[in-house]
Amino acid sequence: MRIASAYSLAEGPAEAALEAYRSLIARLGADPQLLVLYTTEHKAHPALIDTLATLAPGTQIVGGTSCGGVMTEAGFHAGPDGAVGLLGVLDPDGAYGVGVSAVAQDARRAGAEAVERALTAAGRDFETPDLVWCCQPPGCEEEVLAGVQSVIGERTPIIGGSSADEAIAGAWRQFSAQGALEDHVVIAVLFPTRGHGAAFQSGYAPTGRYGLVTRAQARQVLEIDHRPAAEVYSAWTDGVVDAAASGAILAKSTPTPLGRVAAEVQGVPMFVLSHPALLGTGGDLSLFTDIRTGDVVHLMRGSPDSLVKRAGLVVEDACAMGGWRRAETLGGLVIYCGGCMLHVREQMDEVVDQIRAAMPGAPFLGAFTFGEQGAIVDSCNRHGNLMVSALTFG
Secondary structure (H helix, E strand, O other): OEEEEEEEOOOOHHHHHHHHHHHHHHHHOOOOOEEEEEEOHHHOOHHHHHHHHHHOOOOEEEEEEOOOOEEEOOEEEOOOOOOEEEEEEEOOOOEEEEEEEEOOOOHHHHHHHHHHHHHHHOOOOOOOOOEEEEEEOOOOHHHHHHHHHHHHOOOOOEEEEEOOOOOOOOOOOEEEOOEEEOOEEEEEEEEOOOOEEEEEEEOOEEEEEEEEEEEEEOOEEEEEOOEEHHHHHHHHOOOOOOOOOOEEOHHHHOOOOEEEEEEEEOOEEEEEEEOEEEEOOOOOEEEOOOOOOOOEEEEEEOOHHHHHHHHHHHHHHHHHHHOOOHHHOOEEEEEEEHHHHHHOHHHHHHHHHHHHHHOOOOOEEEEEEOOEEEEOOOOOEEEEOOEEEEEEEO
16 A cells, blocks of 8 residues: 655646646556545636546546645645645555535435445445545535445544635535536545554633533524523623624634534543534524534634644544554545634644654645544544544554
8 A cells, every 4th residue: 555645736727637646646656546636626627627537547536625725745735826635545455436426405315325336436335444535515514424324334434524615605616536516425435455543633622611502403503501602602702702793703713612522532521613603693603513402512712832733633643543653654634624724824834744743754635624524532423613634544
């Protein structure tokens, strides 16, 4: 098993695809079985996929759009014409397949169909993959996870991120060999010949402020402890978020998301985060995750320093979960929240340095997403925001 990454900042989508793929092949030595592709919205064009599919007609392609740029072991890559990032897996004795399904009105069905088609593409129908990589549009992630798990069970790690754009304007796309797709679930199933490790964490800690969600619907918190959610959240943030100022609060809420305990490791709670997006005129609080009446939500807090360091720490944990030393890592994939990236954009070179240190000399590809999926502990697959999800091979 060999892994390599490459990138391009070339102006045109076809030109960037050609440059990046040639660079990738120079490192791999042959066409990969699996090609992971992340680009900015500038490059989400049919010519991008057409070029890659022509260059590697038998290769399975999975990925989506990334906010602001991509990252590899060579650095953080962004430019006026966007960026293309590739990670290739050359593993002739392994099995890899990608499946696609339109979300339409049923994201759960789309998740199930996509993973079934991916298993067929891998030649492993009715088998359970070692792990799943997923990409889908923001807004339906919990249903997609439920659909995938309805086919393969709850024990297989599901890792990935929701596609993103530059202005939360719906310009995000999902990629497969079929093209640059809108509102599709794209699933890759992996049966690698080498071991893997996965980790899913955030760079935030609980503040000690928490409450019970006493009224909620879908992705809206209406009441916390029987009080308007916006009023409670404003008080928790000491007025940084004004309950009377309805509208978008993404930038203001990035340092102080809400967290729910998903699991515990040796008595330490592991939180999955929800990013508050909007304050409604009726005192409601809209999130980028589903929320339920009866959930306990904690105010979390993160500093720029903790967000910069977290990606490297999550990669270290992924290597530890795989059971090998960091220097033995073959390569990996890193999903880093787009909101966190925007919050520490001037320090993204430091983020890359932290990841490099966690798996010295190993290639990796990183994307900046509008939702992160991962296995927190014992394959406890969850969707969250403002988090880091890492997959490594060794």
